[in-house]
Amino acid sequence: MKAPLVSILTPVYDPPVSALQAAIASVRSQTFTEWELVLVDDASRSPDVRAALARATASDPRIRSITRATNGGIVAASNDALAAARGEFVALLDHDDLLTRDALASVVAAVRREPDTDYLYSDEDKVDAQGHFYDAFHKPDWSPERLRGQMYTAHLSVLRTGLVREVGGFAAGSDGSQDHDLVLRVTERARHIVHVPKVLYHWRSVAGSTAGGIDAKPYAWEAGRAAVQRHLDRCAIAGEALLGPVPGTYRVRRSLSPETSVSVVVPTRGGRGRVWGEARCFVVEMVRSVLSHTEHENLEIVVVYDEDTPASVLGSLRTVAGSRLTLVPFREPFNFSAKCNVGFLASQGDVVVFMNDDMQVVTDRFIEELVAPLAEPGVGAAGARLLFADGSLQHGGHVYAEGDLTHAGFRAAGDSYGPFSAFLVNRECSGLTAACLAVSRSVVDDVGGFCEDLPGNFNDVDLSNKIRFRGLRLVWLADVTAYHFESQTRDPQVEPWEYDFIMRRWASPRRDPYLPDEIPSRRR
């Protein structure tokens, strides 16, 4: 197989000359030789820059330089570079950043393994003025939901040239977020997307650059939001793109069709306890909080209760939920999975939301926000951000790595950003807790519900794996929050046989595909 030519596109506008020379040198030092470097000078004012470009083109026939008559901005310059590209793939390199020596070789090796690849991205780090590398970002594997929340793929991005041209190249008006906008459009049509889990790009951190601080370019944030909105519109996702909690992040507020029927299934034995100094019956307060945080009319509450549940609790539930309530007695020994399955079979909704009884909803439109992502093809389940009573994080999705199965961000501060803002944006994850899990009826049916051989622990790990095994994505929602007073109602001890069961079925996990930097610290 002939090696593909890779065109490196570099718009240039008055960079420090030494940084520009270093960027060009990093291209010339590639171990892979089938490349061309297309430099587009966007009418730089500095004669030193123009001289540096002239020297570069004279030094290597693979380097071409185009000079724009007037300054047109990064989009115009990038489009000029794209028009001049002769390669099968284009790689995007900023005028002051660096490629690692093996960058193109690694990318081309990945293309050879998967010839129908249309888009590749790699891990990256930053380089400071002294040339020190730091802040390595080991990225998640392909995560379309996360890409809506932040431009996580950024550098190095390599795209099939034909597809870039097919989608119209860099979009006018997207200056500052032109790469995010382009990658959204390309990935909507890409046949295959590859993550190369290796740092291939050093992003220079200087004052005023985006690498130097995510609020260095405020116009880029709004341009990114607009790009995500256009993406939602193109994908027919009923929703609104909003600015996220910090610059560089975005939130997607989806709309739930009123016709979608939703069943909240709650296993309980009517336990009581104290939260924030006050006594409560968990299930009653949980159901009350769900109903007071939703406007969705097409909703039923299915409570699966043990026989020893006090009659007063059932009476309170009838008062709180009225005609929306279905009570299902459970007459078997404790088995969380069986209770969920019995509740599922008694429910009627197109979507089932499994919830523990020891919870309290925080977010308005909780059901709408939690359920709406399931309307998108390919999404198998959605879960919420769960907090302990003290406000620390209980669940930021599951992480399965190094033989361990844990909650991401377990016990971290409730407002912590997580690795590379992972706790601030909606994103794919390996698993979701059954304490709060929205799944389509058809998906639960297809995977056979919960495994009743796992009555206490890991039934949610197993269910999550089954959903992913079916090729569906699990989405954790950063802006859908509930308190989970976990383990106030049961013993959380994990038995060795439970661990062995899950390992036999799914194998011992090594690297988490969605949070590769999150090191498990506690077996859940």
Added chain:
Amino acid sequence: MSGETGGADDLVEAFRGLETSPGGVDDLRRTVLNQREYILGVEAELATARRERARLEQENARLRRALHRAKRLPFGWIDSVRRLMTGLRRRIAIIAS
């Protein structure tokens, strides 16, 4: 019920049970759900076993290549390296003194 035995016979048996069991339909639906779960679990275990076999085969091939390379080295090569290192250390000591 885990669905370990043949499906058709189980279903016939379950339908017979429907005639006498008050919760018959619900029981049958749960049986069907559990059987589907069991089947998917078996599929998953098979896939896991296949991946593990592929990994072991790769590892085995790597070790065989290493063994093949090691066989081509002259007999007693480890001792030769040790002697070389001892000689080097002695020369360095002489130079240093």
